[in-house]
Amino acid sequence: MKDDAARNQQVVEEEILLQGFVDHRWIQPSDLVVSQWVRIKCMYGCPDYGKNLSCPPHVPSVVECRDFFGEYELAVLIHMVCDAPTVQTHEWVRLNQQKLLDLEKKVFLEGYERAFLLSFESCNRCSGCPSTVDGCRFPYTQRPSVEAFAVDMFSSVRKFGYTLNVKKHKGEKADRFALLLLK
Ligand code: SF4
Numbered sequence: 001m002k003d004d005a006a007r008n009q010q011v012v013e014e015e016i017l018l019q020g021f022v023d024h025r026w027i028q029p030s031d032l033v034v035s036q037w038v039r040i041k042c043m044y045g046c047p048d049y050g051k052n053l054s055c056p057p058h059v060p061s062v063v064e065c066r067d068f069f070g071e072y073e074l075a076v077l078i079h080m081v082c083d084a085p086t087v088q089t090h091e092w093v094r095l096n097q098q099k100l101l102d103l104e105k106k107v108f109l110e111g112y113e114r115a116f117l118l119s120f121e122s123c124n125r126c127s128g129c130p131s132t133v134d135g136c137r138f139p140y141t142q143r144p145s146v147e148a149f150a151v152d153m154f155s156s157v158r159k160f161g162y163t164l165n166v167k168k169h170k171g172e173k174a175d176r177f178a179l180l181l182l183k
Helices: 002-018 036-043 062-070 086-109 153-159
Strands: 024-027 075-082 116-118 174-181
Touching: 002 075, 002 086, 036 062, 075 086, 086 116, 086 174
Parallel strands: none
Antiparallel strands: 024 075, 075 174, 116 174
């Protein structure tokens, strides 16, 4: 049984590398820091609050998010650096979100029935998200961001050996993190 688990994990590792996500860590979701302040920041100060179906308030409460993470014992934290020029950022996001969705699908088909992706940014598949369940054009692939699930990324990634700082200038490279929950 233990051998099966190790083999499955090896297959996932290979899939992650195949998608080009070379910088990642295997983590225990119980180590993530889930905080109310993250949700408050979404509610007050984000111009997109309420305007995307994958963002608050269209997501579970902070307590429900914490319970959700409590149901998993293994995840992969994926680190990317967006160094695309500002004009190409949207394309960089779209491309990497699709790669993450492909990875989630492969992992699910590999036998991880709980596989679920929290992306590095809200769903950006369509321009002008109607932000209603009925209006979503791609409901099968709509995924929230890690932050939408109230994860304090600054404190969390530090636990896994990364540093994340507030960007002070528009053109700075941006560290982006996605989370693939497995089991
Ligand atoms: S798939 Fe389109 S409509 Fe659905 S949440 Fe994403 S951006 Fe909005």
